[in-house]
Amino acid sequence: MSVFVKLIAATPEADRVVAAAAKICYSPSGAAEILDGLDPAKTASFLKMLREAGHLSPFEHASFTFAVEGVSRVATHQLVRHRMASYSQQSQRYVGMTGNECVVPPSVEADARALAVFKEQIGSAQRAYDELVSLGIPKEDARFILPHGAETRIVVTMNARELHHFFALRLCRRAQWEIRALAREMLRAVREAAPVLFVTAGPSCVTEGACREAHSCGQPYKDMEDMLS
Numbered sequence: 001m002s003v004f005v006k007l008i009a010a011t012p013e014a015d016r017v018v019a020a021a022a023k024i025c026y027s028p029s030g031a032a033e034i035l036d037g038l039d040p041a042k043t044a045s046f047l048k049m050l051r052e053a054g055h056l057s058p059f060e061h062a063s064f065t066f067a068v069e070g071v072s073r074v075a076t077h078q079l080v081r082h083r084m085a086s087y088s089q090q091s092q093r094y095v096g097m098t099g100n101e102c103v104v105p106p107s108v109e110a111d112a113r114a115l116a117v118f119k120e121q122i123g124s125a126q127r128a129y130d131e132l133v134s135l136g137i138p139k140e141d142a143r144f145i146l147p148h149g150a151e152t153r154i155v156v157t158m159n160a161r162e163l164h165h166f167f168a169l170r171l172c173r174r175a176q177w178e179i180r181a182l183a184r185e186m187l188r189a190v191r192e193a194a195p196v197l198f199v200t201a202g203p204s205c206v207t208e209g210a211c212r213e214a215h216s217c218g219q220p221y222k223d224m225e226d227m228l229s
Contacts, residue, residue, distance in 0.1 A: 005185035014062035014194040022058035059161035072103035093140040172203040
Protein backbone atom coordinates (compact mmCIF):
# COMPACT_ATOMS: atom_id res chain seq x y z
CA MET A 1 0.00 0.00 0.00
CA SER A 2 1.37 3.44 -0.92
CA VAL A 3 1.49 6.32 1.54
CA PHE A 4 -1.71 8.36 1.82
CA VAL A 5 -1.65 11.93 3.14
CA LYS A 6 -4.58 14.28 3.56
CA LEU A 7 -4.35 17.77 5.02
CA ILE A 8 -7.35 17.80 7.37
CA ALA A 9 -6.83 21.21 9.03
CA ALA A 10 -4.73 24.32 8.44
CA THR A 11 -4.49 27.90 9.64
CA PRO A 12 -6.79 29.94 7.37
CA GLU A 13 -4.86 32.37 5.14
CA ALA A 14 -1.65 31.03 6.62
CA ASP A 15 0.58 33.07 4.29
CA ARG A 16 -0.99 36.36 5.40
CA VAL A 17 -1.12 35.36 9.08
CA VAL A 18 2.63 34.72 9.14
CA ALA A 19 3.36 37.98 7.31
CA ALA A 20 1.16 39.97 9.69
CA ALA A 21 2.73 38.33 12.75
CA ALA A 22 6.19 39.29 11.49
CA LYS A 23 5.24 42.84 10.53
CA ILE A 24 3.87 43.62 13.98
CA CYS A 25 7.46 43.50 15.25
CA TYR A 26 8.22 46.63 13.22
CA SER A 27 4.89 48.46 13.20
CA PRO A 28 2.93 50.60 15.67
CA SER A 29 -0.28 49.12 14.20
CA GLY A 30 -2.12 46.06 15.46
CA ALA A 31 -1.98 42.65 13.75
CA ALA A 32 -5.60 42.87 12.54
CA GLU A 33 -4.95 46.23 10.89
CA ILE A 34 -1.75 44.96 9.31
CA LEU A 35 -3.55 41.88 8.01
CA ASP A 36 -6.15 44.04 6.26
CA GLY A 37 -3.41 45.85 4.38
CA LEU A 38 -1.62 42.77 3.12
CA ASP A 39 -2.27 41.98 -0.53
CA PRO A 40 -0.76 38.88 -2.24
CA ALA A 41 2.23 40.77 -3.64
CA LYS A 42 3.16 42.35 -0.29
CA THR A 43 2.71 39.01 1.47
CA ALA A 44 4.96 37.16 -0.97
CA SER A 45 7.63 39.86 -0.84
CA PHE A 46 7.70 39.97 2.95
CA LEU A 47 7.79 36.20 3.40
CA LYS A 48 10.66 35.98 0.91
CA MET A 49 12.57 38.52 2.98
CA LEU A 50 11.90 36.55 6.18
CA ARG A 51 13.17 33.29 4.65
CA GLU A 52 16.31 34.90 3.28
CA ALA A 53 17.03 36.59 6.61
CA GLY A 54 16.47 33.37 8.55
CA HIS A 55 13.79 35.10 10.64
CA LEU A 56 11.50 32.08 10.87
CA SER A 57 9.84 32.42 14.28
CA PRO A 58 6.72 34.04 12.70
CA PHE A 59 6.28 30.83 10.68
CA GLU A 60 5.28 29.15 13.93
CA HIS A 61 1.91 30.94 13.82
CA ALA A 62 0.73 28.73 10.94
CA SER A 63 -0.29 25.17 11.81
CA PHE A 64 -1.05 22.16 9.60
CA THR A 65 -2.65 18.82 10.52
CA PHE A 66 -2.28 15.70 8.37
CA ALA A 67 -4.02 12.33 8.34
CA VAL A 68 -1.45 9.73 7.29
CA GLU A 69 -2.08 6.11 6.29
CA GLY A 70 -0.19 3.35 4.52
CA VAL A 71 3.08 3.90 6.37
CA SER A 72 5.01 1.48 8.56
CA ARG A 73 6.11 1.87 12.14
CA VAL A 74 9.63 2.13 10.73
CA ALA A 75 8.54 5.45 9.21
CA THR A 76 6.64 6.69 12.25
CA HIS A 77 9.57 5.87 14.57
CA GLN A 78 11.55 8.38 12.48
CA LEU A 79 8.68 10.84 12.24
CA VAL A 80 8.14 11.21 15.99
CA ARG A 81 11.78 12.21 16.44
CA HIS A 82 10.61 15.61 15.21
CA ARG A 83 9.64 16.83 18.66
CA MET A 84 8.12 20.20 17.74
CA ALA A 85 4.94 18.46 16.64
CA SER A 86 1.86 16.65 17.93
CA TYR A 87 1.03 13.03 17.16
CA SER A 88 -1.90 10.65 17.63
CA GLN A 89 -1.13 7.13 16.40
CA GLN A 90 -3.28 4.04 16.01
CA SER A 91 -2.66 1.88 19.08
CA GLN A 92 -1.59 -1.75 18.75
CA ARG A 93 -2.62 -2.08 22.39
CA TYR A 94 -6.31 -1.42 21.74
CA VAL A 95 -6.73 -2.12 18.01
CA GLY A 96 -6.55 -5.73 16.89
CA MET A 97 -3.86 -6.32 14.29
CA THR A 98 -5.50 -9.40 12.75
CA GLY A 99 -5.27 -9.12 8.97
CA ASN A 100 -3.13 -6.00 9.23
CA GLU A 101 -0.93 -5.27 6.22
CA CYS A 102 2.83 -4.88 6.18
CA VAL A 103 4.68 -2.30 4.11
CA VAL A 104 7.02 -4.02 1.65
CA PRO A 105 10.26 -2.18 0.78
CA PRO A 106 10.78 -1.66 -2.98
CA SER A 107 14.13 -3.48 -2.83
CA VAL A 108 12.33 -6.58 -1.50
CA GLU A 109 9.43 -6.28 -3.93
CA ALA A 110 11.83 -6.16 -6.87
CA ASP A 111 13.41 -9.52 -5.97
CA ALA A 112 11.13 -12.57 -6.27
CA ARG A 113 13.15 -14.71 -3.84
CA ALA A 114 13.50 -11.90 -1.30
CA LEU A 115 9.78 -11.19 -1.55
CA ALA A 116 8.97 -14.84 -0.88
CA VAL A 117 11.19 -14.86 2.24
CA PHE A 118 9.69 -11.59 3.40
CA LYS A 119 6.09 -12.73 2.98
CA GLU A 120 6.83 -16.04 4.68
CA GLN A 121 8.11 -14.26 7.79
CA ILE A 122 5.25 -11.75 7.79
CA GLY A 123 2.74 -14.57 7.55
CA SER A 124 4.46 -16.46 10.36
CA ALA A 125 4.39 -13.40 12.62
CA GLN A 126 0.72 -12.79 11.83
CA ARG A 127 -0.23 -16.41 12.57
CA ALA A 128 1.68 -16.26 15.86
CA TYR A 129 -0.09 -13.02 16.81
CA ASP A 130 -3.52 -14.48 15.99
CA GLU A 131 -2.78 -17.62 18.00
CA LEU A 132 -1.56 -15.66 21.02
CA VAL A 133 -4.74 -13.54 20.99
CA SER A 134 -6.87 -16.68 20.65
CA LEU A 135 -5.10 -18.09 23.72
CA GLY A 136 -6.22 -15.08 25.71
CA ILE A 137 -2.97 -13.15 25.59
CA PRO A 138 -3.76 -9.41 25.72
CA LYS A 139 -3.27 -7.54 22.45
CA GLU A 140 -0.76 -5.29 24.19
CA ASP A 141 1.44 -8.36 24.77
CA ALA A 142 0.72 -10.24 21.55
CA ARG A 143 1.85 -7.20 19.55
CA PHE A 144 5.47 -7.85 20.60
CA ILE A 145 5.65 -10.47 17.83
CA LEU A 146 4.60 -8.04 15.09
CA PRO A 147 7.19 -6.64 12.63
CA HIS A 148 8.36 -3.03 12.45
CA GLY A 149 6.94 -2.96 8.95
CA ALA A 150 3.35 -3.29 10.21
CA GLU A 151 1.15 -0.66 8.61
CA THR A 152 -0.10 2.11 10.88
CA ARG A 153 -2.15 5.30 10.84
CA ILE A 154 -1.19 8.58 12.45
CA VAL A 155 -2.37 12.18 12.73
CA VAL A 156 0.41 14.76 12.66
CA THR A 157 0.34 18.48 13.44
CA MET A 158 3.32 20.74 12.75
CA ASN A 159 3.78 24.47 12.41
CA ALA A 160 5.28 25.91 9.23
CA ARG A 161 8.70 26.45 10.76
CA GLU A 162 9.00 22.83 11.87
CA LEU A 163 7.70 21.67 8.50
CA HIS A 164 10.52 23.53 6.76
CA HIS A 165 12.99 21.79 9.09
CA PHE A 166 11.30 18.44 8.47
CA PHE A 167 11.39 18.89 4.69
CA ALA A 168 15.05 19.98 4.80
CA LEU A 169 16.02 16.69 6.47
CA ARG A 170 13.54 14.19 5.12
CA LEU A 171 13.44 15.20 1.47
CA CYS A 172 17.19 14.85 1.10
CA ARG A 173 18.10 11.88 -1.12
CA ARG A 174 20.04 10.46 1.84
CA ALA A 175 16.84 10.15 3.91
CA GLN A 176 15.21 6.71 4.19
CA TRP A 177 12.93 6.05 1.21
CA GLU A 178 9.65 5.71 3.11
CA ILE A 179 9.83 8.89 5.17
CA ARG A 180 11.04 10.70 2.06
CA ALA A 181 7.87 9.58 0.27
CA LEU A 182 5.80 10.75 3.25
CA ALA A 183 7.53 14.15 3.32
CA ARG A 184 6.96 14.56 -0.41
CA GLU A 185 3.19 14.05 -0.04
CA MET A 186 3.05 16.40 2.96
CA LEU A 187 4.86 19.10 1.00
CA ARG A 188 2.48 18.72 -1.93
CA ALA A 189 -0.44 19.20 0.47
CA VAL A 190 0.87 22.33 2.19
CA ARG A 191 1.92 23.92 -1.10
CA GLU A 192 -1.74 23.87 -2.10
CA ALA A 193 -2.90 25.32 1.23
CA ALA A 194 -0.15 27.93 1.70
CA PRO A 195 1.79 28.30 -1.56
CA VAL A 196 3.78 31.36 -0.52
CA LEU A 197 4.95 29.85 2.77
CA PHE A 198 6.23 26.81 0.91
CA VAL A 199 7.22 28.30 -2.43
CA THR A 200 10.61 26.81 -1.68
CA ALA A 201 11.23 24.00 0.79
CA GLY A 202 13.40 20.95 1.08
CA PRO A 203 17.11 20.20 1.40
CA SER A 204 19.73 22.89 0.89
CA CYS A 205 20.41 21.79 -2.71
CA VAL A 206 16.90 23.09 -3.50
CA THR A 207 16.59 26.04 -1.11
CA GLU A 208 20.17 27.32 -1.36
CA GLY A 209 21.52 25.76 -4.54
CA ALA A 210 24.28 23.95 -2.63
CA CYS A 211 24.49 20.85 -0.44
CA ARG A 212 25.15 21.50 3.27
CA GLU A 213 25.35 17.84 4.25
CA ALA A 214 28.61 16.55 5.70
CA HIS A 215 28.34 13.58 3.32
CA SER A 216 26.68 14.60 0.07
CA CYS A 217 24.64 12.15 -1.98
CA GLY A 218 26.31 13.55 -5.08
CA GLN A 219 22.94 13.84 -6.85
CA PRO A 220 21.45 17.23 -5.98
CA TYR A 221 17.91 17.96 -7.09
CA LYS A 222 17.67 20.37 -10.01
CA ASP A 223 14.68 22.20 -8.54
CA MET A 224 11.40 21.75 -6.62
CA GLU A 225 9.72 19.93 -9.48
CA ASP A 226 12.59 17.45 -9.73
CA MET A 227 12.32 16.82 -5.97
CA LEU A 228 8.55 16.34 -6.05
CA SER A 229 8.50 14.10 -9.13
